[in-house]
Amino acid sequence: MSVLSAPQIPMLFVELDAVRRTEEDLGRPYKGPLDVEVHLDAVERLRLWKAGGGRVVGFAHLPGVARGELAEDVAVRLLWTVHERAGNPFDTLVHCPHDPEAPTPDLSRCWCRPPLPGLLIAGQEQVALRQRERYPVWMALVVAASAPVRECAEGLGLDVVDAAEWRWGAAG
Numbered sequence: 403m404s405v406l407s408a409p410q411i412p413m414l415f416v417e418l419d420a421v422r423r424t425e426e427d428l429g430r431p432y433k434g435p436l437d438v439e440v441h442l443d444a445v446e447r448l449r450l451w452k453a454g455g456g457r458v459v460g461f462a463h464l465p466g467v468a469r470g471e472l473a474e475d476v477a478v479r480l481l482w483t484v485h486e487r488a489g490n491p492f493d494t495l496v497h498c499p500h501d502p503e504a505p506t507p508d509l510s511r512c513w514c515r516p517p518l519p520g521l522l523i524a525g526q527e528q529v530a531l532r533q534r535e536r537y538p539v540w541m542a543l544v545v546a547a548s549a550p551v552r553e554c555a556e557g558l559g560l561d562v563v564d565a566a567e568w569r570w571g572a573a574g
Contacts, residue, residue, distance in 0.1 A: 411455065411457055411536070411537055412451075413456065413542045413543075414458045416448070416544075418462040419548065420547040427439075434476065434480075440487045448488060448491035448492075457537065458491050459492065459494055459496065459526060460496075461498075461522065462498070465499070465515075467501075467509075494528040496514075502515075517551070519558055522560075539559055545562075
């Protein structure tokens, strides 16, 4: 008699800047969550991943929170706005509010700011606890919009793809 184990499911970790159009894309600064626009090609890639049975963790490093430039509740609303505008594809959203230049250790020191692995670990753990699934390393893909996220993925032995390549369908 064999013991049944939790199902193995592919996990996609998406840096939210891969989905959200940047200030450079828009040609104007953000004023708040209402300014959020998403790349339609990214929305399609997320839809395809979910249709294939995978899970998706969205994550972002938002150092403006630690510097007092962005209120925590506005930061969270920003994440949920990306989620909503993309068609609600994320199984969880996590963010790092820390910055090394913050005035206090609780805001300047962390284990979650890329290239450290905390955001990916926390996101996977949140989904795993809720879904009771396993997410093998060989079934994971990280969509990186920044060099620190690429470095994090490579350090963890995860497959990684550049955000623009992923949006255009060259990987995943």
